[in-house]
Amino acid sequence: MSVTITADPIATEAEIAAVSSGRTEAGAMVSFTGMVRNDPECLLDSLEIEHYPGMTTTAIEDIEKTAHERWPLIDSRIVHRYGILRPGETIVIVVTLSAHRRASFEAAEFIMDYLKTRAPFWKKEHTATGSNWVASRTDDSRAEMRWSSPVAD
Amino acid sequence: MIKVLYFAWVRERIGIPVEEIETCARTVGELIGELAGREERYRLVFADPSSLRVAVDQRIGDLDTPIADASEIAIFPPMTGG
Numbered sequence: 001m002s003v004t005i006t007a008d009p010i011a012t013e014a015e016i017a018a019v020s021s022g023r024t025e026a027g028a029m030v031s032f033t034g035m036v037r038n039d040p041e042c043l044l045d046s047l048e049i050e051h052y053p054g055m056t057t058t059a060i061e062d063i064e065k066t067a068h069e070r071w072p073l074i075d076s077r078i079v080h081r082y083g084i085l086r087p088g089e090t091i092v093i094v095v096t097l098s099a100h101r102r103a104s105f106e107a108a109e110f111i112m113d114y115l116k117t118r119a120p121f122w123k124k125e126h127t128a129t130g131s132n133w134v135a136s137r138t139d140d141s142r143a144e145m146r147w148s149s150p151v152a153d
Numbered sequence: 154m155i156k157v158l159y160f161a162w163v164r165e166r167i168g169i170p171v172e173e174i175e176t177c178a179r180t181v182g183e184l185i186g187e188l189a190g191r192e193e194r195y196r197l198v199f200a201d202p203s204s205l206r207v208a209v210d211q212r213i214g215d216l217d218t219p220i221a222d223a224s225e226i227a228i229f230p231p232m233t234g235g
Contacts (some may be wrong), residue, residue, distance in 0.1 A: 116232075123233045
């Protein structure tokens with residue numbers, strides 16, 4: 001179980017390989033990669049990600065701990081970037097490892113849904129015509145709420 | 154004295170990222186009310202508290218969260234991480 005908050009580019013392939021390395025008891029690994037999307041209509045130059053140092057690490061560690069309590073995970077890794085990112089660059093990776101696939105799939109999705117609403121980051125888009133703070137999405141609030149009902153075994 | 158941090162457009166509109174505040178406010182809501190009464194820039198930012206989120210000692214809180222024993226409060230827009 002580990003969380004890293006960093007301004008450095010994320011070495012996605014190396015991070016994923018490190019999670020499963022030597023864990024022959026695992027039969028399933030799921031990885032999610034979140035990237036900076038360039039909406040063709042807004043011509044994004046860069047995405048600035050601000051965060052609350054201290055709280056970001058503890059908030060994401062809490063989310064990860066909750067995932068381990070709800071699903072039988074062997075291990076997990078979460079890396080989230082802050083600073084100035086360009087279109088196509090990786091913002092976040094979530095990797096989950098378990099004996100069977102269901103736990104890894106569901107836990108990865110749960111972690112991302114919670115991360116969207118409970119991790120203290122704020123995004124600002126810089127385009128040729130100006131800069132604006134990205135608004136939170138109703139879809140993300142709804143996605144987080146659906147995990148409140150009991151998970152069937 | 155309590156440390157108050159601002160993030161994103163809250164920080165931009167108030168003009169500073171952090172300040173130390175002397176206050177007798179007992180909850181986050183009371184503190185925001187006090188700050189809104191200070192100057193126009195605070196009043197404008199805090200005009201719609203439902204547009205804001207808060208953390209007390211780095212834990213998500215709300216307007217009713219008590220602050221008597223807190224050392225740090227943060228006020229910010231809804232998070233957009235991930």
